[in-house]
Every structure is written in structure tokens, then in C-alpha cells.
Amino acid sequence: MAGPQRIPGILIVSDEIQLPALYLKRGEDTRLRAGHLWVFSNEVDVQRSPLGGFEPGQACVIADSRDKPIGVGYVNPNSLICARLVSRGIEHALDRSLLVHRLKVALALRERLYEEPWYRLVFGESDGLPGLTIDRFGDVLVAQTTTAGMERLKDAITEAALKVLKPRQLWWKNDASIRSMENLPAYADLGYGEAVAAPLIVREAGLEFECDPVGGQKTGWFYDQRGNRDHLRALVKGKRVLDMFSYLGGWGIRAAAFGASEVVCVDASQSAVDAIGRNAQRNGFGDRVSAVRADAFDYLKALREQRERFDVVILDPPAFVKRKKDLAEGRIAYRRLNELGMQVLERDGILITCSCSYHMPRASLLDGVQQAARHLDRQAQLLVDLQQGPDHPVHPAIAETDYLKGFVLRVLPA
Incomplete structure (x- = not known):
């Protein structure tokens, strides 16, 4: 694939994908290149890429002051952490394909660690999916988005989870107080599958515990x-x-x-x-x-x-x-x-x-x-x-x- 072409405010990632560019001030790319994933609002060159020009959760290319792209992420102009890097380089868009890959990588670790499918499947930044948490309870998933970028990808997350794990249910437990920092509403509901009256069961060390994915604390366990x-x-x-x-x-x-x-x-x-x-x-x-x-x-x-x-x-x-x-x-x-x-x-x-x-x-x-x-x-x-x-x-x-x-x-x- 050819390198990115420079158009004011736009980086052409491929023939099909065009993303707005979020430009950093000089020297503000050091932390990202060292492995961090967050961009703070005072690190953005707002003359070249005004934050007000982005929609909350909008995908973007994060680029340094020399126009060199660092990777693809998403923006929330209303948050102190105004952008998060999801993929280094510009070969991959923020879409179902990337999510499927990240879920498979996360799943491989958990299947190596645990004999049974009860565990935290996705732990945000540590699994390359900042703003997303997914807990697995057998054939039930309980997910939480805490950023506008991940909230915007909810449908794609659901599709990716169905492809990789084929769950019976997927619940969204989106009532964490941290969501208010991204101006996101609080709610908890069933995102996929049919609701049943039986309690959700978690297994740990041969024991069984009933938990509540909607009314319980965090994601239930x-x-x-x-x-x-x-x-x-x-x-x-x-x-x-x-x-x-x-x-x-x-x-x-x-x-x-x-x-x-x-x-x-x-x-x-x-x-x-x-x-x-x-x-x-x-x-x-x-x-x-x-x-x-x-x-x-x-x-x-x-x-x-x-x-x-x-x-x-x-x-x-x-x-x-x-x-x-x-x-x-x-x-x-x-x-x-x-x-x-x-x-x-x-x-x-x-x-x-x-x-x-x-x-x-x-x-x-x-x-x-x-x-x-x-x-x-x-x-x-x-x-x-x-x-x-x-x-x-x-x-x-x-x-x-x-x-x-x-x-x-x-x-x-x-």
C-alpha cells in the first residue's frame, strides 16, 4: 500500500478509507511511540486540526507534527483524554475486521490461562481495545463501553463477538460513572439474544455463584x-x-x-x-x-x-x-x-x-x-x-x- 497522501486535514488510508487527521504538537508523539495510547487535549495542534471539527467518537488518523502517521484511533473533543490510539500504522480501519482480530488474540490468552470460559475476555487498553471491557460467563457476555469511540462501535463489537464466540446473550452494562466524563448516558440492557428469567451463573474453583448483569456491581463479578x-x-x-x-x-x-x-x-x-x-x-x-x-x-x-x-x-x-x-x-x-x-x-x-x-x-x-x-x-x-x-x-x-x-x-x- 502506498504511503499516506497529504490533503489539508485528511489522510487517505486506502482507496476506500479516508479519515480526518488529528495532528499533535511538536514532541508530543514521544509518549505514544513509547507505547501509550492516550492523547490529551493540550497535546493537539488545534490550529491544524481543531478539536471542534470532530464528532465524539469519530475515527481518525493520529499524526505527529511532521505529518507522519502514528496510527488509527478515535476522538472525543469533549474529553480531557481527547483521543485514543487503537491501531499502530494505517493499514487497518476501526471496523469489525479489526475487532474480530483483537477478540481472537484476547481469547487465545484466556483459553491458555483457564480451563473453563469464565473470565475477563477484554481489559481495555491492555487488550488493544481502549474503552471496552468484556466479561465472559460461559455462553453469556457482559460488555461495557466507557468512551464515545467504543460506544460508536457497539454494533461492530456485537458482530465481532458473535463471529468469534457465538454467545447466547450479550448484555451492555453501560452505567459506569466514568461514562459521564465522555458525556455518555447511563443504561444497561440486552444487546443480543433473548432475556430469560434464570439467573446468570459464574463458576469459580468448582463453585457456582449467581450474579446480575444488569443490576449488579460493575459487570456482575x-x-x-x-x-x-x-x-x-x-x-x-x-x-x-x-x-x-x-x-x-x-x-x-x-x-x-x-x-x-x-x-x-x-x-x-x-x-x-x-x-x-x-x-x-x-x-x-x-x-x-x-x-x-x-x-x-x-x-x-x-x-x-x-x-x-x-x-x-x-x-x-x-x-x-x-x-x-x-x-x-x-x-x-x-x-x-x-x-x-x-x-x-x-x-x-x-x-x-x-x-x-x-x-x-x-x-x-x-x-x-x-x-x-x-x-x-x-x-x-x-x-x-x-x-x-x-x-x-x-x-x-x-x-x-x-x-x-x-x-x-x-x-x-x-
Whole structure:
């Protein structure tokens, strides 16, 4: 194919495809050429390619100041991250063919990692599809778009998914708050297939959990913690376990399966508490797993006052730091939570604590745990570092893809 021809504001990609060009200022291509995929609005040469001339989600060629194309992406003039690179070079358009290829590449990794088809199939930038998440639940897919570019490609995504995976259903769970940053509406609905009354089932480690692709949190299940939950095997046999922020009982019911004598699951959502009860019964642990609806901080304080003690305490809260400016307040919240968790631990207990806040550094989380331990005159021993599972691969050039951190700690009297 011949190189791109220069027309004001246009790069001819092929005989059939013409895309508008988004030109970067001098030197602003360095980060993209190093592997990053995002373009910020202050990096664009708006004299040559005014952002106001683009439609939200419109495909474009991203070019440097010397007219050399970097690749094909899409634009949202209304967002701080005003463009995302999807394909390097200009050989491929943003169409079903490219999506099919990316899905096949993503699928090959997951099929190598897992024996059964329950996993995160697409993890945005890390799988070369910025703004798209797809979770797989057997023959059901739950997808989420968080950018105008991917929203515009919804039909092509559906077609590509049908070609590669032939799912029975595809749900769109497009109610994430991050969509507001791209001026996208919030909704959740069935994109393909027929709705049925039966609950959606996820399988993990031989257990079954029912989840809700429309009304549940995120895309219905937290696959990122699956490998971390495996560590419970060596820690909980014959032990009393407290699972805070339990959601559908992923940690707690796994603990019961590994031989915990008693598990108490706590969540603020009544629907989650009801689901925990059903999931415990489904897996044969109704006699050892109980579920309580309560605010986590209030419940831990009440347990402390009642002098209740657990051998293992699991703290897996939602993100306390959603924006960088919330970091100082978030640090206090994580430290406070860990201190409360330690106060209901037996003298030689196990604390599992996590954070899914990208803006909360791993070192800061551990420092807060240490401060909490010293405040209680206790000693913490770090046993295992926790991170997201391999179906959430980290993009080395994009720090934001490395978001989940946590620790398994032994907490002793000083």
C-alpha cells in the first residue's frame, strides 16, 4: 500500500478509507511511540486540526507534527483524554475486521490461562481495545463501553463477538460513572439474544455463584480477585472468617469451601445479602455461611464493642480514592478500616486487605496497615502481595491498568 497522501486535514488510508487527521504538537508523539495510547487535549495542534471539527467518537488518523502517521484511533473533543490510539500504522480501519482480530488474540490468552470460559475476555487498553471491557460467563457476555469511540462501535463489537464466540446473550452494562466524563448516558440492557428469567451463573474453583448483569456491581463479578481468593486454601481450615464488603460471597463462600468452620459475610446491599444466602445454599454451605446487611465501619465497631474475634478478616472495599484529589482522605479511610479489622482479629490472626483505587499507591496502603498495627500495639507480617489476575493484564506503558493491590498479613501481639 502506498504511503499516506497529504490533503489539508485528511489522510487517505486506502482507496476506500479516508479519515480526518488529528495532528499533535511538536514532541508530543514521544509518549505514544513509547507505547501509550492516550492523547490529551493540550497535546493537539488545534490550529491544524481543531478539536471542534470532530464528532465524539469519530475515527481518525493520529499524526505527529511532521505529518507522519502514528496510527488509527478515535476522538472525543469533549474529553480531557481527547483521543485514543487503537491501531499502530494505517493499514487497518476501526471496523469489525479489526475487532474480530483483537477478540481472537484476547481469547487465545484466556483459553491458555483457564480451563473453563469464565473470565475477563477484554481489559481495555491492555487488550488493544481502549474503552471496552468484556466479561465472559460461559455462553453469556457482559460488555461495557466507557468512551464515545467504543460506544460508536457497539454494533461492530456485537458482530465481532458473535463471529468469534457465538454467545447466547450479550448484555451492555453501560452505567459506569466514568461514562459521564465522555458525556455518555447511563443504561444497561440486552444487546443480543433473548432475556430469560434464570439467573446468570459464574463458576469459580468448582463453585457456582449467581450474579446480575444488569443490576449488579460493575459487570456482575469481580474476576480480578479470583487468583487472590486461592490463597484462602492455606489459611482458613477450621477457622472463623469475617468477609467484609462481601458482595456475592466470592471470598466468604470460597473460605467455606476450603474448610472454614464459620463465615460471616457483610454487605451494605440487601440484594447482595440475599444473593449470598442463595449462593451459600447452592454450594452446600448454608449451615456455615451467614450474611448480614450493615455498613462496614459501623458493623466492625459493633463487633469490637461486643468483643467478637475472628481468625481471618477479609477487607475488600470499593474504591475509596476515585480521584487523585481524594488521596489524603482515602488514606485515612483505608487506615481506619484496617485498624477496625485488626481490632476484631484473634491474637494470631490473618488480615487480607485490598484496594482497587488506582490512585492509592501500594506503598501507601501498606504504610497505613503498619500505622494501624502500631497504634494497636500489634505486629504485622506481610505474607503475600496481591494483584489483579492475568485476565486483567497490565499494560507496561499505562500505569492506570495496574490498579488492584492488596496484602495477606499475619497480625500478632507486639
